[in-house]
Structures are given as C-alpha cells and as structure tokens.
Amino acid sequence: MPQIEITNLTKRYGKLEALSDFNLQIDQPQCVSILGPNGAGKTTLLKTLTNIIKPTSGSVTIDGISVSENPMLALQSVGTLIEQPEFYPYLTGREVIEFAARVKGANRAKIKEELDHLSNLLSMEEYLERKTGTYSRGMKQRVCLAVALVMEPMILILDEPTFGLDPRGMKEVRDLIINLKKERDIIILMSTHLISEAKEVSDRVIIVDRGKKIYDTANESNDNVVKVTLETPIDIKHVNMKLENVQLTFLNESTFLLKLLNGMDNSKAISQLLSLGYKVKWAEPYNDIEEKYLKSVSL
Amino acid sequence: MLIITILVSLLLTYFTFTYIPKLPSLFSNFKGFFNTPGFSQRLVGFLWSFVLLDLPVFASVFFGSPAISSEIETRTAFYVFPLPIPRYILLLSKYFAAVSVTIAVIMVYLVVQGIVFYMVFNGILLLPFFLSMGLTILFIFSIVAVTFLVSTIFNKNTYAYISVFLLYFLIFNAYSIISEVLYKVVPYYLLNNSASIIERVYLNISTGFGSFTVTPDGAGYSDILTSLIIMLLYTIVSLAGALLLFERKEVK
Numbered sequence A: 001m002p003q004i005e006i007t008n009l010t011k012r013y014g015k016l017e018a019l020s021d022f023n024l025q026i027d028q029p030q031c032v033s034i035l036g037p038n039g040a041g042k043t044t045l046l047k048t049l050t051n052i053i054k055p056t057s058g059s060v061t062i063d064g065i066s067v068s069e070n071p072m073l074a075l076q077s078v079g080t081l082i083e084q085p086e087f088y089p090y091l092t093g094r095e096v097i098e099f100a101a102r103v104k105g106a107n108r109a110k111i112k113e114e115l116d117h118l119s120n121l122l123s124m125e126e127y128l129e130r131k132t133g134t135y136s137r138g139m140k141q142r143v144c145l146a147v148a149l150v151m152e153p154m155i156l157i158l159d160e161p162t163f164g165l166d167p168r169g170m171k172e173v174r175d176l177i178i179n180l181k182k183e184r185d186i187i188i189l190m191s192t193h194l195i196s197e198a199k200e201v202s203d204r205v206i207i208v209d210r211g212k213k214i215y216d217t218a219n220e221s222n223d224n225v226v227k228v229t230l231e232t233p234i235d236i237k238h239v240n241m242k243l244e245n246v247q248l249t250f251l252n253e254s255t256f257l258l259k260l261l262n263g264m265d266n267s268k269a270i271s272q273l274l275s276l277g278y279k280v281k282w283a284e285p286y287n288d289i290e291e292k293y294l295k296s297v298s299l
Numbered sequence B: 001m002l003i004i005t006i007l008v009s010l011l012l013t014y015f016t017f018t019y020i021p022k023l024p025s026l027f028s029n030f031k032g033f034f035n036t037p038g039f040s041q042r043l044v045g046f047l048w049s050f051v052l053l054d055l056p057v058f059a060s061v062f063f064g065s066p067a068i069s070s071e072i073e074t075r076t077a078f079y080v081f082p083l084p085i086p087r088y089i090l091l092l093s094k095y096f097a098a099v100s101v102t103i104a105v106i107m108v109y110l111v112v113q114g115i116v117f118y119m120v121f122n123g124i125l126l127l128p129f130f131l132s133m134g135l136t137i138l139f140i141f142s143i144v145a146v147t148f149l150v151s152t153i154f155n156k157n158t159y160a161y162i163s164v165f166l167l168y169f170l171i172f173n174a175y176s177i178i179s180e181v182l183y184k185v186v187p188y189y190l191l192n193n194s195a196s197i198i199e200r201v202y203l204n205i206s207t208g209f210g211s212f213t214v215t216p217d218g219a220g221y222s223d224i225l226t227s228l229i230i231m232l233l234y235t236i237v238s239l240a241g242a243l244l245l246f247e248r249k250e251v252k
C-alpha cells in the first residue's frame, strides 16, 4: 500500500514561515485535496514531497523513505505535476513523455504503449509531434499530466491539475482522477482552488491557511450530520416532523440536514423519517467544506 | 560561437601567410633567436595560442553557464528534478556535453592551425603544437567545471554569464596584478596564469612586473607539470563543489 507521512514539517523562506509544524498522514489509497487561499503553502507542501525544496525541519516520507535523504528511491513510483512546469522548447511532446518514461525504466515497447495510451487518454494526438515551444498553456498542462501519469505511479502529486484547461479539459481531468481511483489503489494528493472540484473528486479534503492545517475531513466525524433529499418537496412552513435525538435544518423544500444527537445513528434516523411517511430519495454524510472554508480562512 | 571561432582562425591564417617572410624584421628584438631551429614555428604558434587563452573561456561560458541556472529560469526544473534521475548524473552528463561541444568548437581552430602550420612549415609540426593542444583540452575541462560551479549557484542565466566573466577576466586579473605589484609574485595558482602554459609551451615569455624575459625555448617540463596539476585541481574541486551544491539545490 502506498503511504505518505509528513511529520512536524516546517519550511521557512528567510523570515517567512510558509509551513509551520505541518502534519499529514495518508495511509490508504484515496484522493486528498488541499484547499487554501493564495500563498497558503499548498505548493510549498507539494514541493517538499517531490524534492524540489528541502524541509527546514521535520520529515517527509513516502512509503517510509525520506524524500530529502533518498529522493531517487522515494520518488520511484511517484508522478508529479508541480507549478506548471515548462519543457525544453526544442523537444516534441512525445519526446518529453518518452524521456520521463525512460528514466522510470520503460523499454521501447513499453514506451510506445504508454505514449499511445496517454495521448489517447488526454486527447493529445493532434499536437504530440509538435515542438512543445509552440504549445498553448493548456496543451502544456496535458503534457505535464501525461508526464505525471506515465508508468502507472502509485502516488500522484498534482498542483492545480486543472489550471489553464478549458471547461472540457477540466471535466476530462476530473473524470480521469475519479477513474484512476476506481481502477487502481493509488494515492492522489492534489491542490486546487475549486471547492466544487475538491468535493467532486476527493475522499478527503484538507484546508490550509498561512502554513497550517486548519481543517481535515478525516478528523471530523462525518456521521454527525446527514444530508437528506426527499422525493417530493414539502411545505417547510407547516411541516411538523417529530424526530427523536435529531436536530433538523432545512436547506430548501426537498433537502434538509439531520444533526444526530446523543449517539443516534444515521440508519435509525432515516427509519424514523420513513416511518413518518416521508419518501427519502438520497441520504449522505454531510460536510460543508465551503462553509468551513469561508469561516476559517483568513481574509 | 562556431562562427567566431572560424573567423578568428581565418584571420590568423591570413596573418600567418602574409607575415611569415617578414617575421625577422617584425620581431627585430628576437633577431638572434631566428637561427635556433624551429623558432619561427614557435613564434607563430605562440601568436596563434594567444587566442586559445580566451576562446575556450568564451565557448565554455556560452555552452556551460546556463546549464543549471536555465533549468530554474525556464522552469524545466519542475519537470526534471522530481524524475527519478540522480542529480549527479544530470550534472555530469550536462558537464560532459558542454565539454564536448566546447572541445569540438576549439578543435576547429586547432585543426585550421595545424593545416596552416603544415603548409607553411613544410610538413613539420613540432612537439609544442601537440603539447599546447593537449593542455588546451585540459584547460577546457577546468574552465567548464568552474563555469558549472558558478551556474549551480545562480537561478538566472545572466547572473551566471556575468559572474564567470567577472571572475575570470576581472577578479583573477586584478588579483594577479595586485599580487605582482605588491608582493612581486605571480599567483601561479590562478587558473588564468596556469592556462598561460598553453602559449608558454611555444615560447617561455614571462612578463613579471618590470621585467620581460624571453627564451627561444618553450616552458620546461616542471612548469608544464605544475600547470597541469593546477588545472586538474580546478576541475576536480569545482566539479565536486558543483555536485555538492546541486544535490542541495532548491527550486524556489
């Protein structure tokens, strides 16, 4: 199983503390999104994970191997996309990906297979043979993603993977991440500015502000609040739901939140609803990341 | 770079063919020496190798300076550094690539020189020519190493370019002059002074302050050996320094 462990990580740029005593542990295949305002320290965090910068103090390990001490081994099966890289402009997209595949140990047949697969996956066939110097931002971003994905890494570290892509490209990348998760036991650690994107693709969301982790869905008991959607709208003003150990908040006419009190579990809460004759279309654990974000992140 | 090299070599070719017969009258100070066999070739060789003290510096700065700094300036570092390639391999392959191109360019000059000498001196190429060539190649190894060391320090190409030039042409020279004026010693341990062996194998001209001595012979073997060791040391120390710095290099 792939594994990432960050312990008491501090990174200073001169006087500025970009990361302060940061801790993060990912020990099962999942997609983890990092949200946070500009300058929060997202990129800094991902850079220490990929040996682009070294920690001021603290440790970063991948599969138990220290990234700063043994980067070669630690990054063997890690695909990375950090801060919109550039390529040597005289190389074609194909050559850029080929080089990455080769240093990750691919032979000629494997290189061809990977190239065919990735160019199809990221819809790059049209310009793969052109020099990267002539690419648009979004084309480069796709090549970056291909470089990150080449040779089926067990861990993907992506800094704003949908940055600079057109709407279709964004959707394709999000679907790609969701599919990767489904197909393989892989850890994806990505940063993004889009709360909706974080919600859509990830199993766990972390909010970072001023170099500190201020929220982690893994630390919240998700079962506390359940979001319920009914099949038919009801009249909120006159409804009189008598539910035991549950606090009710309506979001609109067909959706509301159930806050479970006194150790009430969610299946019991739902069966109370059903016994009162409400038709439940959908119920899910509820985390309002957006609200958390706006509340906790400094202006 | 190649074009500059070719132009310079053509210029010297022209000069050689035009002035060979007039040499004794041009260098009337050395009149006595022209009886020494091979002196003409030594003198002309000395003049040709004059360029070899600077040309490799230009070429190496041109090919070597951006080696590391450009990775950061153009953001390709974000692509290359996280790939599982040991950094020392990255640095050494870039080093040997830069050394090879520099040697290739300088070789154009040396080959032209060889051909001209072959024609002018009736098919006789003296030992100093080959000594000078070998030492030039060693000089290239060391100046490229120094250039790489500087390149790993900076994140901007222009800083790397300027620093190598300043270091080599200004700081080394200034230090030499100050040392010669104040202490009357030539700091033989500076790279530019030891590189002068490239021309001194033809004619041992020493331009100590206020004195100017010429011998019709080239520098002796102990002189050559000293310079050889110094250039080797520069190569090894600079490369080791570059490797160490590069291993710790951050892309901020």
Ligand SMILES: Nc1ncnc2c1ncn2[C@@H]1O[C@H](COP(=O)(O)OP(=O)(O)OP(=O)(O)O)[C@@H](O)[C@H]1O
Pocket: A013, A016, A017, A018, A036, A037, A038, A039, A040, A041, A042, A043, A044, A045, B252
């Ligand atoms: N090379 C550097 N030198 C000095 N300070 C830096 C450097 N790089 C980043 N910082 C500072 O570190 C802090 C964190 O920056 P970082 O790039 O990690 O933010 P981020 O969360 O990725 O922001 P964004 O959303 O804008 O990409 C910022 O305050 C930034 O100014």
Ligand SMILES: [Mg+2]
Pocket: A042, A043, A044, A159
């Ligand atoms: Mg960032």
